[in-house]
Amino acid sequence: MIEYFRTNDQQSLEKIDKEEPGCWIAAFEPTSDELSQLSAEFGFEEDDARAALDLEEVSRIETDRGYAMFILDTPVRDRSSNERSYKTIPIALFETPRNVVTVCSVYKIPLIDQLKASKDLSSTADVHAFAADILMASSTAYFMALRAINRRRTDLMATVKRPSRKELEDLYNLDSSLVYFKTSLVTNDAIFEKHLRRSTFPTEEDRYRFDDVVVENRQALETTQIYSEILDSTIEHFSLLMEHDLNRTMQVVATVSLVLCVPTAVAGFFGMNLLGIPLDTFPWGFGVVTGCTVLASLGLLFVLKKFRWF
Known part of the structure; x- marks a missing residue:
């Protein structure tokens, strides 16, 4: 599925x-034909776009192919195990000369909801600025999940x-979700820092x-660690x-067993x-x-109670 968005006069998405030209192309759960169409039209490698569909794909950045490509992890709810748990999935972002293109293996993700709810977005026609908004929304999505x-x-x-x-x-x-978050945010931070140092x-x-993107991601990482x-x-x-x-239960069981030893021993003797x-x-x-057995059992209980056995 491919959807198209642009910013309106109120700086929100429509x-x-x-x-x-100048719109945002968002591909959700794309088919092979749709990936081929996008790669041919916007000039990026089809394998790069397909990488976002691999849930085990490692975050990385490429800027030397005539376009900038970010593959980063973003949080989503893990519906397969528990509605309150989370996992992270890769999303690919391409900065082409005319448009921003994203590829993701899931349709509804917090990052997209965050962008749709925002009222202060950069114009989709400004490719670098809007790409930074998407990266910023990814970090904000972590805060929502946290x-x-x-x-x-x-x-x-x-x-x-x-x-x-x-x-x-x-x-x-929940603890497993935080492990996913920490791992993903650390790798995201590494590629953001690399892009900040090496790119013009x-x-x-x-x-x-982009400095703000790096700061927001690090704040999300620190919050996750806390x-x-x-x-x-x-x-x-x-x-x-x-x-x-x-331990208290075992103490009670041991006390009952010890007290019952008295009538058991007496009954065995007589x-x-x-x-x-x-x-x-x-x-x-x-x-x-x-009567003597009962008195002996009560006496044993009194001694055990005095020594705070239970």
Whole structure:
């Protein structure tokens, strides 16, 4: 699917029916024919565009082929495992002489929603400026996902005293999401820094705009690292609570087993089929033995309680 957008007088995006000079061409889940059409029309390698469809593709930048190509990772919800978890997927961005072209393997991603909601975009006709806006929106999408992850963590901490298996799985899924984010943001930062050092920008304003992209990406990385440490502490906190509850349960089980040893031992002694067992001819022998057993068990409980065994 290929869609076309341009900025209007209010500096926001509007969808148009067909391609025109200075518009943004966004390819979502493109077919082979659509990739061939785009590469032929805009002069970039088809293999470069196809790389964005490989979920394992590493972020990189190419500027020596007559066009600038960015392949960077952007966050999306991981619908296959849990609606609250996230993963990152590659998106390819091409700066051609007339247009900005993007290729992505997923239709609805936060980056696109962020661009559509923005009211202060550069003109799509200004290729370098609008490409920087897309890169900036990618970092902003991380912040949106991070806020959602932190809200879920806060909700669990506020409402859960003894987490269930599902809630623990939610925490581990959130932790996995942050691992994806950290890895992707580190690689994104590397290619942004490389582009900032080695590329010649048309104007000083374009350079300042890309500086903002680098700063925003690093802030997203720092925030991810902070949230990851907090989430690790939360998981450790729940683990300690579960370990404490398990220890208390084992103490109770051990106490019950120890107290039950008293009547078991007495019953075993008086249950021997031998002559001369104490109180075997006494009319109240059973009651006396039972009473002494109960007193001995209660005494053992008192001693264990005094020593804070349970």
